[in-house]
Amino acid sequence: MDVSTRTKTLTRLGPVLLAYAAFIALGMPDGLLGIAWPTMRLDFGVPLDAVGMLLVAAVTGYMTSSFLSGALVARLGVGKLLAISCALTGTALIGYTLVPQWWMMVALGVVAGLGAGAIDAGLNTYAAAHFSEGLVQWLHASYGIGITIGPIIITTALTTYDSWRLGYRIVAGFQLVMALAFVLTLSWWRDGHEEQTDGPREKRLTDYKTPLAETIRRPRVWLSVALFFLYVGAETSLGLWAFSLLTEARGVAPRVAGLLTGSYWATFTIGRILAGLYAKRLGVDLLVQASLGFALLGALLLWLNPFPLANLVAVTLVGFAIAPVFPALISGTSQRVGAHYAANTIGMQMAVTGLGASLIPTLIGVLARRFSLEVVPVVLSLLFLTLFILYRLAMTPRVENGNGQVA
Incomplete structure (x- = not known):
């Protein structure tokens, strides 16, 4: 070489x-x-x-x-x-x-x-x-x-x-x-540092210099931002409230509940590593929808708790299922909003993750105090269902001109 x-x-x-x-x-x-x-x-x-x-x-x-x-x-x-x-x-x-x-x-x-x-x-x-x-x-x-x-x-x-x-x-x-x-x-x-080929280089989303004020006027941008707010809230909520739900509401021994909660983050990390192998083959669209579908199934299983090992299966399933969602949503930003607005949108998406991670678990805590900790899987089921619906709306066909703008 x-x-x-x-x-x-x-x-x-x-x-x-x-x-x-x-x-x-x-x-x-x-x-x-x-x-x-x-x-x-x-x-x-x-x-x-x-x-x-x-x-x-x-x-x-x-x-x-x-x-x-x-x-x-x-x-x-x-x-x-x-x-x-x-x-x-x-x-x-x-x-x-x-x-x-x-x-x-x-x-x-x-x-x-x-x-x-x-x-x-x-x-x-x-x-x-x-x-x-x-x-x-x-x-x-x-x-x-x-x-x-x-x-x-x-x-x-x-x-x-x-x-x-x-x-x-x-x-x-x-x-x-x-x-x-x-x-x-x-x-x-620097964009453009890659090996040059004949003809013009394909324009990347970081090449666009779209004003932020123009970006925030696009409804699709806010729909994409909402996906991140709800997703991060759901991801954080299960990690935060699983231990309390299992020990205080369902009588699971603290050591076992700790292992179950740990399995959530363990399968979450493993899921992202494995997703790197098949993400391109499946495509972002199918990957996100399948992941949210299985996450909804896991949340419903945690809600209904129909058999002794349901808690373990549900928590593990949700952790593994949602693992690819956040990176896939990042990769698919330009598909949802158009390349012209993608760079600004990614920043806005990342900004609301802090809000989602704090407000949604807090809301679940308020509801749990008012009713019971059994509201945790109920809210999670509603969140994953809402995410699935919003994602389908975000991916509805749109027309984009040659400058990366949605017409």
């Missing part, structure tokens, strides 16, 4: 591998707070529920940068945006370990959220434009690896060195390394 061939191969594979590494790094901080919080709050002298302030700050930053990511990609380019975002996140995580006052920690939460949101939306935008459906599935499986590694790092830091700060500094180091990697590989992330 000559130098030219090796260079071309690296240029094609480099962004894929670096994107996977970035998504691992993106997932790592999300696995820290839950384990570090008991020690962290004692160091800052704040009550147990003060974590809500930090979460709100982070979600605010995340939603802001995600929503604006289309405009930021158009102005800065994907490579520069990712480099800046990783640097922001790494700096904020280091700042957590240095500031003496809680309000400073909360302020840094906004910075960390800004960085994470731009990384998430920026990489998803690039992946939707350049990666196959299977590669996008594996990209999101990489996040699962990161969120698994994070708790290991923080647990080791606490048990071996009695320091949550060390764990955060290690993860911050990964973020800063990623920032440097993006700086050194800026040429990889």
